[in-house]
Amino acid sequence: MKIQTVSGLIGIFIGFILPSVNASDAIIVYSARMAHLIKPLFDAYTQKTGVAVKFISAKEEELLDRLVIEGENTPADLLLTVDVGNLWLATEKDVLRPIDSALLDKNIPPHLRDPEKRWVGLSVRARPIMYNTETIKPENLKDYADLADPKWHGKLCLRTAKKVYNQSLVAMFIARYGEAQTRNLLTGWVNNLALPVLASDTQVIESIANRQCEIGIANTYYLGRLQHDNPQLPVAIHWHDGVHINISGAGVTKYAKHPELATQLLEWLSSEEAQDQFAELNFEYPANPQVKLSHIVEKWGKFNAETLHVSEAGRLQAQATRLMEEVGYH
Structure with a gap:
């Protein structure tokens, strides 16, 4: 400090x-x-x-x-x-x-x-789905809930649930869908992990680029930093309605x-x-x-963001943290 x-x-x-x-x-x-x-x-x-x-x-x-x-x-x-x-x-x-x-x-x-x-x-900061451009066709991607589908088994990378960015993301899921639906979504994510949860968004994006996994979720500015250094990085953003x-x-x-x-x-x-x-x-x-x-x-293009007030992420963060722990998302 x-x-x-x-x-x-x-x-x-x-x-x-x-x-x-x-x-x-x-x-x-x-x-x-x-x-x-x-x-x-x-x-x-x-x-x-x-x-x-x-x-x-x-x-x-x-x-x-x-x-x-x-x-x-x-x-x-x-x-x-x-x-x-x-x-x-x-x-x-x-x-x-x-x-x-x-x-x-x-x-x-x-x-x-x-x-x-x-x-x-x-x-x-937007937190969208990112994917490997050499292995994934963007038309096969949908939204956050779709990442829980078994078709993505062994292909998903996530940052640790200990990071506030993911706690806020899940809090907004609870605000939008309720706890029961969010629990099912998170359980599917955990089941589809290709690697143990990672320490940073940079590691998520690099793992996608290296084909250790094929899809993940990360804040866009981490991709911007990596693309600034390597414009040929084989990772792109998938925009869907309601991006966090x-x-x-x-x-x-x-x-x-x-x-x-x-x-x-x-x-x-x-x-x-x-x-x-x-x-x-x-x-x-x-x-x-x-x-x-x-x-x-x-160059990333326009997107439609989640319309709920961002303060919901704070209000429901404790509930989100508890739920992530319960489903084994650490």
Whole structure:
């Protein structure tokens, strides 16, 4: 874990001991996003406004625990994290405050914002089916439920259920289909695995490319990174109606020392200028619908996303985790 400013490395901290930070000097961001993805944005914001931004990078759960333990003494003004489940949990732990911003309401669609205005999505990640282009005909693919069919026995790769991305995916299945149907779907997935569950989406895609399996599920930006390095990678996306989407997002902390400045930074992060930079850096879909896609993402084509509000993924995540454990999806 490390704390950085827009000008470079500031210091190192251990556990929940904060480094020496003068919160009056800058906006303080607790960030679960990788430093190389957000530092260019904060650099640009400082250059544009003169407002300094310092950020602490750590795992999502560590940052949330810090906010809870620090309470009123937290130096953090903004929480930036991945997966709506983590944003939902932050609201459950009461560490975010409502944000009243007409600009955020204008830039970010309602289904990507907290109904009570405590967080907003800043990027969208789709989690579709992917397949080996040399062994699978796309017309033979249908949807997530079809991956439970015995015809795919020994051909499916999945990331571990311990990752929040899959917990949110299954939570949305429960919201859409109910627990009984979701249980049947997951049981079929487990029966069809070609390999033990994998640690990362990158491993899923690479296993598909290497024919260790032939189909899988992964976030699109992982494919974008791999295609950037190897345009001939024999893996493609299968779009179907109701593709699962999730978000990275942010909220102003409940005890922010600079709530107005934090809101202004959040508004800028939702702007076309910032969203365009982020789309190019990480191959994600901009949350602001006015922003163009990166060249690689644009080539994947359009898709119809799940229409349920993304917050359902957080609300049902505990139930999803329990169900995955019960069917042997670890």
